[in-house]
Amino acid sequence: MTGHSERLARLAQGWDEAAKGYEAYYVPRFAPWVDAAVRAITARPLPDGPVLVPCCGTLPELDALSEHLPDREIIGIDLSRGMVRRARERATRYPRVSVVEGDASTPAAHGLGRSAAVVSVFGLQQLPEPDMAIQAWARNLRPTGRLSVLFWPRSIEADGPFARLSEVVRRHEPSSGDSSWEDRLVPSLAALGTVIERDEQLSFPMSHPDAATFFDAHTRSGPLRPLADQRGDAFVSRLRAEFLRESPAGEWHHRPSARHIVARG
Numbered sequence: 001m002t003g004h005s006e007r008l009a010r011l012a013q014g015w016d017e018a019a020k021g022y023e024a025y026y027v028p029r030f031a032p033w034v035d036a037a038v039r040a041i042t043a044r045p046l047p048d049g050p051v052l053v054p055c056c057g058t059l060p061e062l063d064a065l066s067e068h069l070p071d072r073e074i075i076g077i078d079l080s081r082g083m084v085r086r087a088r089e090r091a092t093r094y095p096r097v098s099v100v101e102g103d104a105s106t107p108a109a110h111g112l113g114r115s116a117a118v119v120s121v122f123g124l125q126q127l128p129e130p131d132m133a134i135q136a137w138a139r140n141l142r143p144t145g146r147l148s149v150l151f152w153p154r155s156i157e158a159d160g161p162f163a164r165l166s167e168v169v170r171r172h173e174p175s176s177g178d179s180s181w182e183d184r185l186v187p188s189l190a191a192l193g194t195v196i197e198r199d200e201q202l203s204f205p206m207s208h209p210d211a212a213t214f215f216d217a218h219t220r221s222g223p224l225r226p227l228a229d230q231r232g233d234a235f236v237s238r239l240r241a242e243f244l245r246e247s248p249a250g251e252w253h254h255r256p257s258a259r260h261i262v263a264r265g
């Protein structure tokens with residue numbers, strides 16, 4: 001296995017193990033962002049063709065997509081078999097929805113052809129080369145097709161559980177912080193002639209019962225699961241102790257801010 005495919009395999013396995021808890025803990029908390037991302041492609045008429053949902057996870061985008069675009073073919077793509085299985089369960093009632101297991105960085109490799117729209121929520125920041133991936137997604141659009149990509153940027157909040165946990169992780173994993181790709185997203189799209197319609201920050205309130213519940217959800221059922229699996233229990237216990245030492249007691253309310261890019265092919 002090459003370094004690249006090893007990294008993907010580790011990520012897929014982490015998300016397989018996270019899938020059940022992710023659906024329970026994060027899907028309800030992320031719902032306002034999912035809704036906003038879908039609304040950005042359904043607000044105006046779309047050209048013919050499928051709607052592509054790269055990094056679909058359990059496919060929480062489906063409810064809003066099927067409500068606004070009931071007859072549209074929808075194709076989810078996710079790396080994780082566990083996520084794909086849950087997404088397919090969610091889609092059983094919808095004959096025009098399919099879910100592909102694979103790397104969403106290069107959707108053309110899945111033979112998906114040209115799309116009416118691409119909508120992706122909280123997947124881009126996990127890809128090895130997000131600026132290349134967003135370009136590949138935009139290349140998949142038909143003329144006048146729409147792209148709506150929401151992701152966690154380098155600066156999510158000044159203070160709050162996401163910021164504090166990133167800070168603790170960075171102390172142990174300094175290389176985890178390269179976010180220079182963010183500055184290349186808009187130029188990558190512009191180079192294709194894609195028209196940027198919106199580039200905005202979207203923040204909504206979120207709550208956690210307490211710091212420990214948040215930490216356990218994030219490391220067992222969220223984006224830190226692949227790292228937790230790789231580094232093992234002793235590492236996670238050290239992180240947990242550090243994080244809890246620096247966290248407030250009781251319910252934790254915050255207002256994380258995601259970046260949303262909406263563009264037209």
Ligand SMILES: C[S@@+](CC[C@H](N)C(=O)[O-])C[C@H]1O[C@@H](n2cnc3c(N)ncnc32)[C@H](O)[C@@H]1O
Binds near residue numbers: 104105
């Ligand atoms: C935070 S979840 C987001 C899922 C869903 N879009 C949502 O809003 O709840 C991120 C997903 O990205 C997937 N992912 C990460 N890297 C990927 C890749 N290279 N190709 C496809 N999916 C990937 C993970 O398996 C995971 O399901």
